[in-house]
Amino acid sequence: MIWLGIDTSNTPLAVAIVKDGQIVAEEVSNIKLNHSGGAMPAIERLFSRTKIAPAELSAIAVSEGPGSYTGVRIGVTLAKTLAWTLKIPVVGVSSLKVLAANVPYFPEIICSLMDARRKNVYAGAFDGSNHLENVVEDGHYSMEDLLSRLKPLNKEVLFVGHDVEQFWETIQESLGEMAIRAPFTCDLPHASQLIALAQQLPLPSPEDVHQFVPTYKRIAEAEANWIKDQKAKKQNDSL
Template identity: 35%
Template sequence: MKILGIDTSSQVATVAIMDEDKLIAEYTINYKKNHSENLMPMISEIFRSCDMKVDDIDLIGVCIGPGSFTGLRIGVATAKAIAHVRNIPIAPVNSLEALAFNMNFSKGIICPIIDAQRSDVYTSKYTWESNTLVSIEEMSVKNIDDLIDELNDRYDEIVLLGEGVDIHREKLNKLGNIYIAPNSHKLSKASSVCQIALQKYESGDTLDYKKVEPLYIRKSQAEVQYEEKLKRMNNNE
């Protein structure tokens, strides 16, 4: 089974092709957030480099969120378009889970953080048990200062990864109980998306392309501003 993995939930755009447990190719760009311009050329190039076609793909794994609203729409729309043409299933993958999957040798608590703007981060917590990634906290949006207080008070040791680490590194470096994942594992990897997608396929947890949608756990800035505008208008009536 050949799997195409896609993740554009953060600044990183990453694409991979796996054949069962064998990674065939992975293409990652961590430079600006030009996913609308980069994603399709990346997919075309990875197919060309592997001498493969879209017709060879049996399953698509795509990060549906949380993360960048625009990035999620681009990644999900692309996955749905390919799945529609090929009539193949999609395995929706939580972007925080995909990050945590990078640290499959970790023995402690894994805390991925993705930028949610305005000093907030999307976050959750995971641990590995019997070679299985287990969620121990629901994903949520937290102020970075609140998260830091929580990590400092409740945990002896924790692994941090995700783009939020670099954004808030100055504050995080003040904590003595954290380990920041190395650059090779810190950011999104489409190979992790592929592996999670395979697990979901084997457990029957896939969807038809029509049913796949981005996962937003907070309102966009535009929605917040619009609601604030409506409130002001109503108060002035």
């Protein structure tokens, strides 16, 4: 089987082609460019360099979120469009689990996080000794809330993700020596890891592509503002 992997869930861009369990080509970058203009050219470069035609793909793996609303939407839209055109299945994987898979030999808790602004994060925690089973569900958390969920686990927690650095002081203040920082080499998502995780899941029917939706874990800011405005309007109308 030939897989294409796409991760645009945050600032980093990761794409890869894996054939019969071997990485054929992979590209990872952490440049603040709009994925709407960068993701498809990166995929086209993989096809060009590997001499693999899109029609040869067997399946597509995509990071389904959580993460940047726009980033997640771009990756999922690309995956669905390609899959529908080629009549192949799409398999979605948690973008946080993809990061956690970068440190497969840590036996305690692995916490992946991404900055969600205003001292909030998209985060999830996984049991490194049990096939990355969720011990803190993927979600949108304040740092205080996330740390309050991790502390009672009373285990070492390894934090991974390129946004960890900006929260590291707060993390250490809360968890002390129980907090461990992953090497910087593990902080970016790898689409080959995404594909490896997708291969562990049941392969859906190509017709299921229409039902595939991203996992945002938080409504878009524009929608949140609209809801806030509607509530304010109702309150004013009731006065």
